[in-house]
Amino acid sequence: MAVESVAVRCCVVGGGPAGMMLGLLLARASVDVLVLEKHADFLRDFRGDTIHPSTLEIVRELGLLDAFLALPHQEVRELTGEVYGGSVTLADFRHLRTRCPFIALMPQWDFLNFLSAQARRFPRFALRMQAEATDLIETAAGVCGVKVLTQEGLLDVHADLVVGADGRHSIVRRRAGLAIEELGVPIDVLWFRLPRRPSDRAETGGYVQPGSFFVMINRDTYWQCGFVIPKGSFEAIRGEDIAAFRARIVRAAPFTAAVVDALVNWDMVKLLTVQVDHLRQWFKPGLLCIGDAAHAMSPVGGVGINLAIQDAVAAANILARPLRSGPASVADLEAVQSRREWPARVTQRVQVAIQDRVVARVLDDKPGHAPRLPFIFRLLRWLPILRRIPARAIGIGVRPEHVTATGH
Numbered sequence: 001m002a003v004e005s006v007a008v009r010c011c012v013v014g015g016g017p018a019g020m021m022l023g024l025l026l027a028r029a030s031v032d033v034l035v036l037e038k039h040a041d042f043l044r045d046f047r048g049d050t051i052h053p054s055t056l057e058i059v060r061e062l063g064l065l066d067a068f069l070a071l072p073h074q075e076v077r078e079l080t081g082e083v084y085g086g087s088v089t090l091a092d093f094r095h096l097r098t099r100c101p102f103i104a105l106m107p108q109w110d111f112l113n114f115l116s117a118q119a120r121r122f123p124r125f126a127l128r129m130q131a132e133a134t135d136l137i138e139t140a141a142g143v144c145g146v147k148v149l150t151q152e153g154l155l156d157v158h159a160d161l162v163v164g165a166d167g168r169h170s171i172v173r174r175r176a177g178l179a180i181e182e183l184g185v186p187i188d189v190l191w192f193r194l195p196r197r198p199s200d201r202a203e204t205g206g207y208v209q210p211g212s213f214f215v216m217i218n219r220d221t222y223w224q225c226g227f228v229i230p231k232g233s234f235e236a237i238r239g240e241d242i243a244a245f246r247a248r249i250v251r252a253a254p255f256t257a258a259v260v261d262a263l264v265n266w267d268m269v270k271l272l273t274v275q276v277d278h279l280r281q282w283f284k285p286g287l288l289c290i291g292d293a294a295h296a297m298s299p300v301g302g303v304g305i306n307l308a309i310q311d312a313v314a315a316a317n318i319l320a321r322p323l324r325s326g327p328a329s330v331a332d333l334e335a336v337q338s339r340r341e342w343p344a345r346v347t348q349r350v351q352v353a354i355q356d357r358v359v360a361r362v363l364d365d366k367p368g369h370a371p372r373l374p375f376i377f378r379l380l381r382w383l384p385i386l387r388r389i390p391a392r393a394i395g396i397g398v399r400p401e402h403v404t405a406t407g408h
Contacts (some may be wrong), residue, residue, distance in 0.1 A: 002163040003154040008034040009323050011146055011159035013133045014166030015042070017108070018291035018308035020115040021058075022163060026314035027125030028062075029405040031323045034157060035125075036148060038132035049105050049217065049224065050302040053093065053395040055309050056100035060228070061403040064118060065099070071114060073106040074204075074218055078387075079394075081206040081377075082253075088377045092203075092387040093395050103395065105204065105217060108305075131155065136162065136175045142285025162287045163315070165308070168275060170204035170293035176284055183276040183352055186360040188234060189299055190227040191270045194221065194249075195259045196303070207253040210365035214252035226272075226299065227252070230363055234271050242266055274298055276348055282341070283333035290315055290336070295344040298351040300359070301394045307344060313401035314339045320405035343398035350393070 010026055012019045015037030023035040051073075054104065059068050079091040092100045119125040130151045137145035143162050148155040164172025173180070194220065207214040213228040227249065229237060246260045263269070278295040282288060292310030298304075315336045322328045358376065380386055 003156055004150075004152070006034070007156065007158040008032050009159065010034070010163060010319075010330065011036065011157045012163045012165055013146060013172050014164065014170075014291075014293070015039075015112065015116070015127065015129075016165060016291070016308070016310045017111065017115075017305045019163070019165035020112055020119065021305040021309050022165060022312035022315055023125055023127070023405065024062075024115055024119035024122075025312065025405055026323065027119055027122035029069060029316060029320035030124060031320055032124045033126070034159070035127045035158070036131040036133055036146070037129050040130050042112040049108055049219070050305065051099045051104040051106055051111060052303065052397075053096055053100050053102065054397055054400045055306050056104060057098050058309065058313055058401070058403060060099050062118075064114075068114060068259075069100075069104075071212070072107060072220075073104045074220060075104060076204045076218075077102045078203070079205055079390075080203045081208060083206075083208040083377045084210070086377075086381070088379060088381050089384070089387055091391040091394055092384070093391045095388050096391060096395050098396070101395075102125075103204075103302075105219065107219075107397040122292070133166065133171050136172070136287070138286075141150050141289040146172075160286070161319070162322060164287065164289040164293040165291050165312070166293055168277075168292040168296035170289065172287070173279060173289050173293050175323060176287055176289075178282070178289065179280045179282070180277050181280055183278075184346060184356075185274045185276050185298065185352075186231050186355055187228050187363070188231055188274050189272040190234070190237075191272055192225050192227075192263060192268055193219075194225055195262050196223050197259065198291055199253065208362055209252050211363060212248065212252040213359050213362050214249065216253065223256075225249075228359060228363065230360075231274070233264060238266055238269075245269070251380045264317045272299065276352060278341075278344060278348065282337040283330070285330055286327070287352060288315065288319075288328075288333045288336060290340070294337075294340075297344075297347065297348065298355060300351040300354050301390075303347060303394060303397060306397060307347060310343070310397065310399075310401045311336075311340050313403060316405040317401070317403070339399075344383045 009032040012035045026033040132149045133146045135147040145158040217224040217227040232243045250257045282294045290311035
């Protein structure tokens with residue numbers, strides 16, 4: 001079988017938020033870039049739909065904010081929750097010193113379509129859909145490309161730099177043999193949709209009861225729901241009738257009783273196997289990993305997408321200049337990891353602490369038991385100013401990045 005061959009300065013594997021943002025930024029900075037996306041479109045359900053203030057600021061710096069906000073979205077200015085029967089405001093974004101002091105809720109496929117449309121305005125950008133990376137092309141000097149399976153056949157992409165932005169199950173990092181450090185995770189999450197009635201509350205938030213931790217995201221006509229379960233317990237829960245699971249939902253959020261029958265079978269429930277890990281080294285000659293491929297994040301705080309986008313911005317800022325004239329050096333790749341590793345690890349440590357000390361303890365409580373409201377929630381209720389701390393951590397994060405890479 002004939003193998004098609006193309007050459008490009010940078011090949012980005014993965015058309016998610018990190019990959020598409022990096023492709024846009026490099027093309028904008030006059031670097032030839034090809035993004036490979038293995039699916040035919042971006043329509044995957046139960047992906048992260050939160051665009052945080054730090055990402056909105058990057059969109060503003062690109063001059064695209066007005067066009068972005070013209071797309072259908074919802075704006076969350078506070079995160080609230082019903083915790084052991086009491087209402088608690090967990091984070092207040094209104095005090096953030098940024099143009100958009102809110103989280104924008106938008107289906108990720110709309111966000112990715114938006115980024116790809118903007119990137120296509122630059123002649124140095126190319127996107128190939130239904131192009132699945134299967135292996136790396138390597139020489140004694142390092143990685144020099146990627147082997148790809150397309151609808152038309154086999155494709156060899158030769159590149160001065162291959163960037164793995166293909167998520168927590170990254171084929172790039174697996175084929176590169178990069179060492180992974182796993183962090184313990186006590187939870188998994190079940191994702192599903194429930195209809196949203198006009199009379200329902202509008203707030204995105206959580207419902208915390210002894211034995212259950214339930215999150216509902218307002219998607220206008222429906223709720224995107226995340227039901228947290230102990231790690232590895234899905235098969236036992238699925239062994240129950242779906243009616244038993246619906247009962248769990250109603251116990252967590254009683255107002256869902258009117259709509260929960262829309263969940264008719266287990267095919268409508270998707271398991272997110274939560275993992276938190278990071279590469280000890282994100283790169284090797286000719287290759288760099290970013291986003292979840294470099295550091296898989298917990299869903300706690302919904303910050304994974306925004307960390308990945310921060311990685312993409314830092315990578316473009318550091319690599320655009322060398323890539324315009326030739327390969328990026330190992331020192332350039334090391335500079336990206338040096339810039340972004342600390343924010344990722346700090347965020348992961350915070351996520352693991354919340355999983356272990358808050359979420360897992362809630363799940364260990366027996367239903368029907370009514371202990372005192374956990375101390376952290378009491379603090380947020382008594383001292384409203386403290387709500388700015390989680391707002392800053394979730395909305396802006398550790399070491400936010402700003403667009404500096406430009407063309408000639």
